[in-house]
Amino acid sequence: MTDHAGKSVRADAAAASVDGGPEPVIRVVDVAKEYPGGVQALGGVSFDVPAGELTSIIGPSGCGKTTTLKMIAGLVEPTAGQILVQDRVVRGPGPERAFVFQDFALMPWATVLRNVAFGLELRGVPRKRREAIAREHIARINLTGFEQAYPHQLSGGMRQRVGLARALAVDADILLMDEPFASVDEQIRRKFQEDLLMLLSEEHKTVVFVTHSIEEAVYVSDQIVILTRGPGRVSKVVRPEIERDGSPDEIRRNPGYLDAVEHIWSDLRSYLET
Amino acid sequence: MMFSLLVWFALWEIVGRLGLVFLIPPFTEVMLAMIDVVTSSRFAEAATITLQAFAIGMALALTVGIGTGFLMGRVRAIGQLMGMWVNIFESSPMTAIVPALMALLGFGLPTMVFTVFIFSVWVIALDTQVGVERVSTSLVEMGRSFGASRRDLHLKIIFFAALPEILAGVRLGLIRGAKGVVIGQLLIAVVGVGYLFELYSRSFSMPEFWALLIIVFAFAFMASEAIAHLERRVAFYATSR
Amino acid sequence: MTGSDVAAAAAGAQPRASGRDRRVAAITHPWLLRVASIALVFGLWELGGAIPVSIAFPRFSATIGAFAEMLADGTFAAAYSQTIRPLAVGVALTGFGGILAGIVMGLSPRARWFGLPIFIILQAAPSAAIVPLITFLYGIGFAAKVFAVVLLSTPVIVLNSYRGISDTPRLLLEMSDAFLASRWQRIWKVVLPAASGLIFAGLRLGVAQGFTGAILAELLITPTGVGDLITYHRSLAEYDHMFAAILSIIVFASVTITLLQHVEHRIFRGDRRVA
Numbered sequence: 001m002t003d004h005a006g007k008s009v010r011a012d013a014a015a016a017s018v019d020g021g022p023e024p025v026i027r028v029v030d031v032a033k034e035y036p037g038g039v040q041a042l043g044g045v046s047f048d049v050p051a052g053e054l055t056s057i058i059g060p061s062g063c064g065k066t067t068t069l070k071m072i073a074g075l076v077e078p079t080a081g082q083i084l085v086q087d088r089v090v091r092g093p094g095p096e097r098a099f100v101f102q103d104f105a106l107m108p109w110a111t112v113l114r115n116v117a118f119g120l121e122l123r124g125v126p127r128k129r130r131e132a133i134a135r136e137h138i139a140r141i142n143l144t145g146f147e148q149a150y151p152h153q154l155s156g157g158m159r160q161r162v163g164l165a166r167a168l169a170v171d172a173d174i175l176l177m178d179e180p181f182a183s184v185d186e187q188i189r190r191k192f193q194e195d196l197l198m199l200l201s202e203e204h205k206t207v208v209f210v211t212h213s214i215e216e217a218v219y220v221s222d223q224i225v226i227l228t229r230g231p232g233r234v235s236k237v238v239r240p241e242i243e244r245d246g247s248p249d250e251i252r253r254n255p256g257y258l259d260a261v262e263h264i265w266s267d268l269r270s271y272l273e274t
Numbered sequence: 275m276m277f278s279l280l281v282w283f284a285l286w287e288i289v290g291r292l293g294l295v296f297l298i299p300p301f302t303e304v305m306l307a308m309i310d311v312v313t314s315s316r317f318a319e320a321a322t323i324t325l326q327a328f329a330i331g332m333a334l335a336l337t338v339g340i341g342t343g344f345l346m347g348r349v350r351a352i353g354q355l356m357g358m359w360v361n362i363f364e365s366s367p368m369t370a371i372v373p374a375l376m377a378l379l380g381f382g383l384p385t386m387v388f389t390v391f392i393f394s395v396w397v398i399a400l401d402t403q404v405g406v407e408r409v410s411t412s413l414v415e416m417g418r419s420f421g422a423s424r425r426d427l428h429l430k431i432i433f434f435a436a437l438p439e440i441l442a443g444v445r446l447g448l449i450r451g452a453k454g455v456v457i458g459q460l461l462i463a464v465v466g467v468g469y470l471f472e473l474y475s476r477s478f479s480m481p482e483f484w485a486l487l488i489i490v491f492a493f494a495f496m497a498s499e500a501i502a503h504l505e506r507r508v509a510f511y512a513t514s515r
Numbered sequence: 516m517t518g519s520d521v522a523a524a525a526a527g528a529q530p531r532a533s534g535r536d537r538r539v540a541a542i543t544h545p546w547l548l549r550v551a552s553i554a555l556v557f558g559l560w561e562l563g564g565a566i567p568v569s570i571a572f573p574r575f576s577a578t579i580g581a582f583a584e585m586l587a588d589g590t591f592a593a594a595y596s597q598t599i600r601p602l603a604v605g606v607a608l609t610g611f612g613g614i615l616a617g618i619v620m621g622l623s624p625r626a627r628w629f630g631l632p633i634f635i636i637l638q639a640a641p642s643a644a645i646v647p648l649i650t651f652l653y654g655i656g657f658a659a660k661v662f663a664v665v666l667l668s669t670p671v672i673v674l675n676s677y678r679g680i681s682d683t684p685r686l687l688l689e690m691s692d693a694f695l696a697s698r699w700q701r702i703w704k705v706v707l708p709a710a711s712g713l714i715f716a717g718l719r720l721g722v723a724q725g726f727t728g729a730i731l732a733e734l735l736i737t738p739t740g741v742g743d744l745i746t747y748h749r750s751l752a753e754y755d756h757m758f759a760a761i762l763s764i765i766v767f768a769s770v771t772i773t774l775l776q777h778v779e780h781r782i783f784r785g786d787r788r789v790a
Contacts, residue, residue, distance in 0.1 A: 278633075367764060499639075
């Protein structure tokens, strides 16, 4: 397992990759967030997200993981520092980034079909085309037949899939996922992790994934950014190079995998206990 | 449950036949009088002007009320600034203002329209504000994350998310507006159904009076039920927002 | 923050948001805003009154002058004492009777079947139309005014009490059953306390409606009290006094209702939630 401490990158540096790997498509540069009243949620966070990989952000609750993700999404403005996506400073949301919400954020008055097509609807894609695209993605998440259902008729897992389909339908380069599997049953959660990995192997998107489960992070990620709290800072960036041969169950029992999880756990424990 | 009304009508008939209260004629007489009332030209005139005033006043109240409520809900400072006034007027007897309106605007349509407006606009604005304030930030963020324009954000997301509260306010506004048009006309006394009520009560035409009352009540009730129907149609998502 | 702010921040400048945010918070502080908006409205009134569009629209200063005068020479005191009494009596009657009726309807399906449709209709309907009839029954005295108050305020009190009872959270009812509460225990210890918030809200709304009833009675049937002040000064074209009387009603009503709201929030803390 290799690791290296998060480095701060100067904003005007040329887009050179840090260690010779894939180019960073997202660069978080010394970003801080203070709320009125003096609450400092983040105190100087820096890390890179390489293109085409899945980077997760983990840490104890209150460390600012979701805030960081929303800043990458352009939904929250940093009070210091900046974020570069595809070499451009983030000033708000953009078509190259799609967000998957923890509480699904589905419009309860709209059908599944309309919800999935919503991102396209906002872009002015004509109805027939956007509904066709939506149906494709509804099929990919295995909800064919539920196009005319309403969110209140669906289970939590199904709602989450709708949110995911909506984000996929706009065909963004970057997927930002905020604890997407937190509100879902354990068995379904594992299946979703598999499905996500399979989807990504077909799509070549960059994913930034916030989770509070270390196990989940180690299982799905190419890179893990560990944040600590009070105020949030990057404590480590880790690349869990686990063996991905064998079935999912075999992977989860693999000593290398278990070591990786244990290692991160003990690192975090010291921060949890302060 | 509405069948209990039949029992009440039966009671009404009995009380009327027994002459217990001289103001209350038998129900059947009232029903017969209704035919006379509705077919009279006076009624047509009164109904026309009353409906006109009500419609125009409510249209104004809905536009201004929902628009202002939106503004108050989205911009916190405006919400606090105007909220104080809206709250004050929402719970004050607007009846007291009608004499001032009569002095300023006279005894005709403008006064009636304005009366309907001041009776109904406050509760519409207030409930709209509450609905807009309660829209889940997640939904708004979702809209922004997919690049929604301000117009789309307001019309496609916020409006629907706030719709249950807006409709509740509209229904209350309709009821108050109906009260306003009647009270306004009672005070002005020379126009509309208010005039008719005056006329019938002065000449002791009790069956006609009650017939007219039932007509006006029925109208107000149906208008309110129409909105209640809409409220029921959005109820399916009101709880799961 | 603007783009240049972001660049400056990235270059290592201190975050400026906190200072600015604090200033914005101070300016939008509730009390300052309220005073400012009151000043604004009264200022506009003064200007509006000065424009000679209608002689019936007095300036704000003239209105305040008349207000102070009527306050000082006891006109208001006399008028309000006449208005408040039927209002208080009426609200007390409907409060007691209406709450009782609402509770009974909530607890007894038969009572509900019989009474609910009537009150729903009365709530939606402009019952003010009945006010002129009152004189035939009660003349133009105290009883007539009380009746007007009762007529207008009863439906809302009854319906809110009813809803308070019928909307008892099922969870609480199951809880009381699980702990073997008798029927009366359940009503006294669970249903009524849970309903008290809505019952009080109904009372507050009833008071507001009662005001309307009292004023309407004074304008239409029995010229006494504050309503008469309005009519009297209008007949003399003393618009500054008329507006002052109207202003006093608005102030009196909103102060009373706001006080009730504060009491309500204190005791019932807004939304009842099942913990």
